[in-house]
Amino acid sequence: MQSNFQKGIQMSPRRADPKLKKQAQSGKPTWAIALGIGIVVVVGAVALFTLQTPATPAYSPASVTSAGKTKGDPNAKLELVVFSDFK
């Protein structure tokens, strides 16, 4: 008489889960995959666009012209002329 242990584990042939089969047939996984792909494509496109679009250059003092005795943006709204000396 063989014990259950001696008999070994007997596995039944693999069969598809009837529930999953039913889901596949109903098209739900396909819809979810399509949605997932769509999200990935949109996120990727946004990321790609962001990387390729030149960012607005941050201000750096060097980017402001200093032509001779004038400093600042030539198109600035205000112009201040300073009459002065060094004593």
Add this chain to the structure above:
Amino acid sequence: MLFAADAERRIDEAYVNTRKIKVTYKHFLVVDPNGESNWAAQATECANEQSKFWDYHNKLVAESPGGRNSLTKANLKKYAADIQLDAAKFSACLDSSKYGSAIQADIAEAQRLGLDSTPTFILNGRKLTVTSMDFAEFARIFDTLLK
């Protein structure tokens, strides 16, 4: 020069560097127009030849706040070397006094405008009357006009 030592620096930070205002410097020698004041003005023009007017201007402000320290030719040449100007070129320029007429033109313009003290400010073509050299007063005026 108290303006240059404090308010000007803050105006640079808040308005010039943010492209709201451009600042132009003109000479108006009220004190000692034929002495050190004149040499200092000439020296800034010589620095301008090497595209370093504002660097040299800032150096003078730092070395002689309020015009208190001596601005002899020797010192002016030393300051030029300190900010890596071509010393020989600068020295030759200063010794030549070649910007005398340009400086006189600025002075003549100031007199034509009826100015009588320094510093005096012209904002968008109009004389700016301020009661102090405080940055806050300038900022208040600028902000009103920038609205």
